[in-house]
Each structure stands twice: as structure tokens, then as C-alpha cells.
Amino acid sequence: MVVVPLETDLKRGKLLPNRAGHPQLNPEFRKLELRHYGQKLSAFLFIDSTTIQLYEELLTTPGPKKTRHTEVLDKYAAWRLAKTDGRVLYDAVVMALQAGMVTEALTYADELVAAAQDTKVTIPERDVKPFVAAWSAVRKAVADTPGAPSDAALWQERLDFRNGNVTTLGHYSVLAADNNSADVARRAAQLNDNFKAFYLWHATRGETLPVPNKPLVAVLAPGPEAVRSLNRALDGLPISDAFYAPDHGVLVLSPERMDDVGQTFLRQNQQLFGRGLNRQQLLAGKAPEIDFSGQKGTKPDDVAHASTLAAVERLAIDDAEIAAVSREGSRQLLYATGVLPKHVTLPVWLTNGAVNFFTRPRGPAYVTVGDDETPNMHVALATGYGGPNYVLQRHFRDFVTKKELPSEADRLLENVLGDVYFNGIKNGDDPDPAPPKKVTKKVNPNPMAPMFPGQPGRPGMDGEGGRGPGIPGGPGMPGQGAATASAEEDPALLLRRKQQRLALKANATSWALYYYLAKARPAELKRYIAELNKLPRDLPIDGRTAFGVFVRVFGLSTSEDGPADPVAVKKFANDWFTYINSVGLVGVDVPLVLSAPKTPATNPMGMPGLFGPGSGGGDGR
Numbered sequence: 001m002v003v004v005p006l007e008t009d010l011k012r013g014k015l016l017p018n019r020a021g022h023p024q025l026n027p028e029f030r031k032l033e034l035r036h037y038g039q040k041l042s043a044f045l046f047i048d049s050t051t052i053q054l055y056e057e058l059l060t061t062p063g064p065k066k067t068r069h070t071e072v073l074d075k076y077a078a079w080r081l082a083k084t085d086g087r088v089l090y091d092a093v094v095m096a097l098q099a100g101m102v103t104e105a106l107t108y109a110d111e112l113v114a115a116a117q118d119t120k121v122t123i124p125e126r127d128v129k130p131f132v133a134a135w136s137a138v139r140k141a142v143a144d145t146p147g148a149p150s151d152a153a154l155w156q157e158r159l160d161f162r163n164g165n166v167t168t169l170g171h172y173s174v175l176a177a178d179n180n181s182a183d184v185a186r187r188a189a190q191l192n193d194n195f196k197a198f199y200l201w202h203a204t205r206g207e208t209l210p211v212p213n214k215p216l217v218a219v220l221a222p223g224p225e226a227v228r229s230l231n232r233a234l235d236g237l238p239i240s241d242a243f244y245a246p247d248h249g250v251l252v253l254s255p256e257r258m259d260d261v262g263q264t265f266l267r268q269n270q271q272l273f274g275r276g277l278n279r280q281q282l283l284a285g286k287a288p289e290i291d292f293s294g295q296k297g298t299k300p301d302d303v304a305h306a307s308t309l310a311a312v313e314r315l316a317i318d319d320a321e322i323a324a325v326s327r328e329g330s331r332q333l334l335y336a337t338g339v340l341p342k343h344v345t346l347p348v349w350l351t352n353g354a355v356n357f358f359t360r361p362r363g364p365a366y367v368t369v370g371d372d373e374t375p376n377m378h379v380a381l382a383t384g385y386g387g388p389n390y391v392l393q394r395h396f397r398d399f400v401t402k403k404e405l406p407s408e409a410d411r412l413l414e415n416v417l418g419d420v421y422f423n424g425i426k427n428g429d430d431p432d433p434a435p436p437k438k439v440t441k442k443v444n445p446n447p448m449a450p451m452f453p454g455q456p457g458r459p460g461m462d463g464e465g466g467r468g469p470g471i472p473g474g475p476g477m478p479g480q481g482a483a484t485a486s487a488e489e490d491p492a493l494l495l496r497r498k499q500q501r502l503a504l505k506a507n508a509t510s511w512a513l514y515y516y517l518a519k520a521r522p523a524e525l526k527r528y529i530a531e532l533n534k535l536p537r538d539l540p541i542d543g544r545t546a547f548g549v550f551v552r553v554f555g556l557s558t559s560e561d562g563p564a565d566p567v568a569v570k571k572f573a574n575d576w577f578t579y580i581n582s583v584g585l586v587g588v589d590v591p592l593v594l595s596a597p598k599t600p601a602t603n604p605m606g607m608p609g610l611f612g613p614g615s616g617g618g619d620g621r
Contacts, residue, residue: 002265003364004315005058005381007067008034015044015287015300024292029304030054032311033285036318037186042285043311046304049593057590058381068099068382076108086112086123090131094204100322100360100384102193105200109135130206141211142199145170148214155217155250159230171195173215177222187220187253190325198333198358201385205522209337216332218251224263227254237331242324244331246342251332257320269313272306282307283314322383323362330358341533347546348422350529352507353514360384361391367398369589380587389511390586396508400581404434404505409573410566416513417550418543421506428498430505512580520579521554528553 013031014021021028029044047054062071075092079085089112096105109131115121116132123129145168152166152173164177167184170192176184202209221227227239230252234245242253256266273279277288277298287307291297334340334354360383369376378394399405406412411432415421420431517525531549535541547564551557556568 001377002261002312002316003377003379004312004319005379006032006034007069007381008032010045013044015290015303024300026290027300036314037189040285041283041311041314043283044287044304044307045311046301046308052305052308053593055590055593058379058588061381061588068095069101072096072099072101072104076104083115084121086115086121086128086132089115090124090128090204093131093200094386096384097197097201097204098384098387099382102197102200106196109200109203110139113139127204127206131204134203134206134208135200137208138199138203138211142171142196146212146214150215150217152215152217155219159219161219168215171212171215172218174218174220176220177226183255184220187218187321187325190321191216191218191251191329194325194329195333197385198330201358204386209339212336216251216336217249218253218329220253220255222255224254224256224258227252227258237328240324240327241320242328244328244335246335249332249336251328253321253324253328257317262316262320265313265316269309272309277303277306279310279313282310319362322360326358326360326385327355331355334358340529343537344533344535345540346529346532347417347541347543348419349416349506349510349513350532352422353510356389356392356507356511357514357518358385359389361389363391363587365391365394365398365587367394367589369591375592375594376589377592378585378587378589388515388583388586392508392511393583393585394587394589395504396512396580397585399505399508402434404432404501405509406432408570409577410570412509413513413569413573413576414547416509417547419546420543421502421509423543425499425502425506428495428502430498430502433498513576515583516576516579524554 011031011033012028014026014028016026019026029046032041032043032045034041045054046052062068072092072095075088075095079088079092082088089108093105093108093112096102096108112128113132113136116123123132150166150168150173152168152175156162156164156166156175159175161175161177164175165184167174167176167181167188169185169188172188172191172195174184174188174191199209199211219230221230227243230236231239231243231245234248234250234252236243236245236252239254239258241258242251244251257263281288282303287303289297290300290303292299294302331351331354335342340346340351340354363377363379365378367376367378368374378390380390383390406415415431424430514525517528528550531553532541532546535545535549551564551569552561554572556564556572558565558568
């Protein structure tokens, strides 16, 4: 299942706008229009309520005719109305970042720095004044292109990309083999947006990070197989449409989605568009010659169907690219800026928690709700920086609801700090599985979904969907729950389900702890990482050692270097658990409509699937 959230009104339009409308010869369809990387993207929507569904449950979220985008603009308008309270403009910066509106956030930030010089503007001591100082110190370096040359030419020779090219834009040099120049420019723009958002978010916390004096190196591989080959050659971290090689400081990007559902979707579209329909023309709003019989042209429904798939493909690719860049690009920045030390083998929970904190996830999160385990997809209309990772947040809440976490918060804390969940993935050893329950067979609406966080053989190191083939009822999908099975079930299948569910638990719990520390106890988190950096170089840190450092830094002992005080540990853990469960969900649960395939019909107004889910007459977002 490929899901694309929209924050735009849907209009109605004829396939051939310059010809008279006709229910069969030139029907009307819903029409999507939006700006996409500076160009207009237009698509007619074919909704048959089975293979393509339109869900309108989010029309009133956060309110009628309101989106995260309009909320940010309203906050900025409130500042413009009086221009006296710097807190209002600071809040607009934070909101814009959380909504992924990087350009607006940068504009507001620069305006706040300028406004701080005006004696008529109040600059509060808390949050706002530290932000103005931090952003003033780095904003020029963040905006400018570094003066020193990058190492891209060296990597071009090392990787034997002699026929490739190097494109330097802002803080990145992108080394590409034979990729389209427009693709290279788009990926470079995504990297630079992520770069600026990374520094801007830290500035909102009053932190000034060092800016690299030369462009960082990113490699845009020619295809998925090349990504896997480079991963082996560079000893890279697990792949999720991208990977970072910490020993070399190089980021490698895949030119396309590498998960099974993405690959299947792309192959199906290739077959469709291989029959003559042109993606670019359809997305430009240009319909081919149409004929209801299909003899002298393309049938209207087929044109709208292809137009819909072209738009979904383009938007889904964007979601995947942004997720990969925000995840692995932020990992590169965490090491490049020294937020994470380079030469210490840090606890897995810490590195994954940090990276998942900055990830703009590719959703949705699939969960079951209620005693009848109704399948739901948890979706968010916007992702950004500084807010919860809505996918992992929802899964964490799901683990709590299904009692798949320890009943005592201090035990959960010890499991996370000791990497117990990550270490147990290989053999499916979950220290606190949910009580066994009778398995009821359910329909999996997404049998090809990637449900294995991390690449095969190295599960659980990745907070996004990985490349393992989907299994009906597997973790993260409707119909799952605890990894239980009947005696007749294949042991290998059962093991894999346990691994998948445990990998999801490892990522969700590590994100939850890092989020709490980054938001509520940032100074202690920074000291904790600094103390880990003092440990022996390039040697794995065992769970006991990591826990001991945590106890010392966070004052969870009765003496400076004494053992953990159970009372203090329990209080800390309870505070964390209370905090993370009080953070409002960013996304919304939407019940999935599972309907049997049927032949789509065109209603008298030319609207396919009129009576399907979400196909009512209102505008969609």
C-alpha cells in the first residue's frame, strides 16, 4: 500500500478542458494541482475505492480549511500585526520547522535576528534571546557555500565514477554516475534544506554548532544494486534508501526506493507507462487523445488512472527521498558537527534514537485498534524537525496499549540503555513479550509492505521500513500484535515475525528515550555523550558500562561513583514514561476500508468510485 497525504484542495475538471463536457466522451474528474519544486503538478484522480482509495477523514484536522501550513502562516501573521513580541515570531520559527517549512522557518529566523535590534521589540530571556544569539553566530556560514574544495574528486577516483560528474551546491558536493541532472539538483536541494534545518533547530535550543569548512560528500548511486555494492565496500551502516559510511564520512543515496512495496509499485507503473502514456505530459495536465471505446484513443478512465498513478509515484518518491535524506543526512551531520563522537562505538539505542529524532518518516504506521483489532493507518499531513517522529511515536503508544513493554518503567529504561532489544533481534529474544493470545486470521491490506526495519541479515538498525518482503500479519501491519502463532505455523516465519516486532520495539523505545532527553534534559544528554567519548576508542560499549555512565551523569546514585540507587532510577524512569505518554500524537488514526475488488463505474458526472470511501463531494486535503 502506497499512501500519500495531501494538503491541497481538490478541484473538478474535464480531461480535455477546451472541449465540451460529456459523461462518457469528456468526463469530469477530481483534479489535484500543486507546486512541486517550482513547477506546477497537475493530475486527474481516478478513485475506484479498491485499488485507489481517497480518505477524507482528515478534512477537519486540525480544522476545516486548516492545515499545518495555514497554522504557521497564521502565527506569522499574528507577529506581523503588532511586531512587538519576539516570542510570537520565535514560535513561528519552531512551528515552521516542525511542519517541514524550511524556507519559511529561515525567513522568520532572519527576521527575528533583525527585529532583536529594535528596542520596541521584546526579546524574552527564555528561549528567544539564546536563539537570537545562536542563530546570529552561524546563519551566515549556514547560508554561504564553504570556501574550501570538497573531497568529491578524490571519491570520484576511488569509486571509479570517471564518467560521472560532481555537482556542488551549497554545503554538498553530489557525485553522480549517469543520473539525470534534474535528479541531482533535486537531491542536492533536499540535502541543503536538511542541513539548514538541522542547524536552525539546534539554534532554537540555544546551541551553536561548528559549520564544516568544505562541502560534504554525497554519492547518488546509479541503482539499488550499486547502493548495496557501495555499502559492502565502504562498510556502511544499514540501508534504507540511503546509508552513511562513518569511517569515510560519505553519504550514499539510492536513486529510487529499495523496499519491496516501492519496487513493486515502480515496476507496475513502468509496465503501465510503457504502453505509450507519458508521465510528464500527464503531470503537466495534458491528456492524450481520448476515446470511450478505446479504439481511436485512450479510454477516459485509463487516462485518469494513469494520471493518478503518475502523481502518487512522484509524491511517494519525494516522501522516500526526504525520509532518507533527513535520516542518513542528519546522521552525517551528527558526526560532522561532533554531536556524536566519531571514534567511539556508541550504544545502538543512542545512535538510532538520535537519528530517528531528526528523521522525517515515510509513513504511515499500521496498527490495530480496540478489542476487535480494527486495522488502522496512522498518518500525518506534515513532517518536520523538532516534533515527534509520528511513526515511532504511534508504535510506542501501541506497545504500551498492547502491554508489550515492561510494567515497571525502570525495567524498560534498563532494557533500552543496555541495548537489550537491539541485541535480541537476531534470535528473536524479546525480554518482555506480550502474553500469548489466540491468533485470528485477518486480511492484510498491504501484503507487500516492508515490515522489517533494516536490511536482511542486519535487522532493526533502521527506523524506517527496510527491504524485507512483507508477511501478512507481520509487525507494523494491521492484524499483527504480539508475535504469536499456532503450532502448525512455520518456525522460520514465526522467528521472522518476532524479529520484526522486536526491531520495531527497539527503534520506538530508543526514539522515545532520546526524545525525552533532547527535549527535557538536553544539558545532561550532552554530558552523557561527552562521557561516553572518554571511553576506549573503537571498542564496543557493553550495556553495564553504558548504564553506569548514565547513572553517574544523571545523578541516579547516592554517591558520585556509587551503584545505581533503585529509588532514583525508578523516579527518573517514571518521569520519562509520564512525559513521553503526555506528548500529543502528531498523526491521526484512520480506519482502513478493506473492500473486495470490483469493476469501477463512471457515474453521470464522470466521477469514478462515487460511493467508495472518501469519495464524497467535499474537497480533499
